[in-house]
Amino acid sequence: MNRPYxxxxxxxxxxxxxxxxxxxxxxxxxxxxxxxxxxxxxxPDACAYGSTTIDQxxxxxxxxxxxxxxxxxxxxTDYITKDDADNYLISIDxxxxxxxxxxxVYGRGPRSDGAYIIEVLCEQVLDAYLAYLQDVGVSYxxxxxxxxxxxxxxxxxxxxxxxxxxxxxxxxxxxxxxxxAGLLDEISLVVSPVADCGGGLLTIFETMPGMDxxxxxxxxxxxxxxxxxNSGLWLQYKAKKQGD
Numbered sequence: 001m002n003r004p005y006x007x008x009x010x011x012x013x014x015x016x017x018x019x020x021x022x023x024x025x026x027x028x029x030x031x032x033x034x035x036x037x038x039x040x041x042x043x044p045d046a047c048a049y050g051s052t053t054i055d056q057x058x059x060x061x062x063x064x065x066x067x068x069x070x071x072x073x074x075x076x077t078d079y080i081t082k083d084d085a086d087n088y089l090i091s092i093d094x095x096x097x098x099x100x101x102x103x104x105v106y107g108r109g110p111r112s113d114g115a116y117i118i119e120v121l122c123e124q125v126l127d128a129y130l131a132y133l134q135d136v137g138v139s140y141x142x143x144x145x146x147x148x149x150x151x152x153x154x155x156x157x158x159x160x161x162x163x164x165x166x167x168x169x170x171x172x173x174x175x176x177x178x179x180x181a182g183l184l185d186e187i188s189l190v191v192s193p194v195a196d197c198g199g200g201l202l203t204i205f206e207t208m209p210g211m212d213x214x215x216x217x218x219x220x221x222x223x224x225x226x227x228x229x230n231s232g233l234w235l236q237y238k239a240k241k242q243g244d
Contacts, residue, residue: 003154004166007042007186008175008204011035016203017196018172027230028192034228035190042188044167046157047112048090050174051097058089062099064132072131076123078141079134082116083161089115090157090166092174094122094148096129103137118161120153122146150181172206179205180216186238187220193231 011031013022022028039047055061081103089105089112091098098119105115119133119140133140141160143153157163168178178184189204207213220237228234 046088066128069128069131074130096125176205191233
């Protein structure tokens, strides 16, 4: 299968948390610059996020405006407005919950500013939402009828948009979907020198209700470990090849 090379890039605490109040401490705040720097050094063709992360970090709760499209009838075929961009933002949004107001992203730093949006949807999405995306100018592709098949999605991203390298940056459930599909070639961790020591916070990989939660260990080899200022650490792991 032709698909992008995929890196999961995350900032974490020593105890593996990717959310929590510890992020507001001075040294974890300093690690954000390293996180962005390392992300930019990879120069991915696209960055992928789940709908919760998109809603919180990009659209900030904006709702889609569907009223004028309530009578729309739209075929379930991929819709592409830009297939030769230097940078894409992939929104894993099965049922169409994200309220975009333009086809590109701005205000998120060098590797995000100007990124063209690609919505990844299920075929059960509302016709009105598809018409809304077309009106805004946002590309979309289908990953399955009821559920997203990430193998299908990654093949389309490679063949339709020429995406050769993609970075997955959460949330925890989206990271897990890629991991359990065997699609993570690399994990990049920027470790802040702090332990949250709390409960109920998300780690790098999480399941959701109704999702297969059986243990599924995946082995990686350490490719690089680099000490950062203020006792931070960058860890680069690559997927262990079969037979190694």
